Amino acid sequence: MKPTAIRIHLDTPNIHIYGEQHPDSAPTSSGRQVLLAGTVELQLRTAMRIRSLGLSFFGEQIIRVPSRNALAPHTNNKCLADIAHDPPLLQSSADNTERYAAGTHWLPFQFIMSEDLVTSAVLSFGHVRYAVRAQLVVSALRRT
Numbered sequence: 026m027k028p029t030a031i032r033i034h035l036d037t038p039n040i041h042i043y044g045e046q047h048p049d050s051a052p053t054s055s056g057r058q059v060l061l062a063g064t065v066e067l068q069l070r071t072a073m074r075i076r077s078l079g080l081s082f083f084g085e086q087i088i089r090v091p092s093r094n095a096l097a098p099h100t101n102n103k104c105l106a107d108i109a110h111d112p113p114l115l116q117s118s119a120d121n122t123e124r125y126a127a128g129t130h131w132l133p134f135q136f137i138m139s140e141d142l143v144t145s146a147v148l149s150f151g152h153v154r155y156a157v158r159a160q161l162v163v164s165a166l167r168r169t
Contacts, residue, residue, distance in 0.1 A: 029068040033080075033157050036062045061136040065114060065159055068129050074122040074164040080110035081158050082136045086143065088151035105143055106155065110134055114159075122164040 065080065084105035114132045117123045136157075146153045 029070045030066070031068075031159050031161060032066040033159060034064050034066060035157070059138050059140055061138055061157075063134060063157070065132045065134060066129060067125075067132065067161070069125060069127050071127050072124060074117075074124050075115055076117050076122050076162040076164055077113045077160075078115035078132065078162075079113040079160045080134055081160075082106060082108040082110075082138065082155065083158055084142060084145075084153070084155040086151070086153045090150070101151075105153065106138070108136060108138065110136065 061082065065078065067078065084107075086101075086103040086105055088101045088103075090101060114134060115123065115125075142155075143153050145155055
């Protein structure tokens with residue numbers, strides 16, 4: 026049985042990289058880091074056994090460079106960030122899975138990011154984008 030929905034809610038819609046340093050973070054070369062916080066909303070139609078719910082912050086840069094063949098431009102992809110939330114938001118032991126009741130579960134999260142990330146942008150020749158992704162791993166799909 027699949028969950029009804031997994032939604033990620035950020036505390037603020039925009040993150041300003043040149044924000045104040047988070048007091049619990051280790052300084053970067055310039056001494057500043059940025060906190061990205063929010064909650065994951067997990068809606069379950071029925072009770073289910075969950076092995077884990079992982080979260081990651083991902084950034085990519087895609088630049089399309091014109092080539093001699095106008096129908097096949099050269100694309101340059103680059104991963105700018107791939108930060109896994111450690112530990113996962115939900116984690117069961119290898120031998121046992123946790124049973125979660127039907128309904129809505131709210132799970133808070135925080136990422137501490139370096140200020141040297143490239144600013145997001147949408148350009149005529151490509152883009153720089155960042156996203157927060159959630160991955161739910163359930164046990165066998167049988168009811169108990």
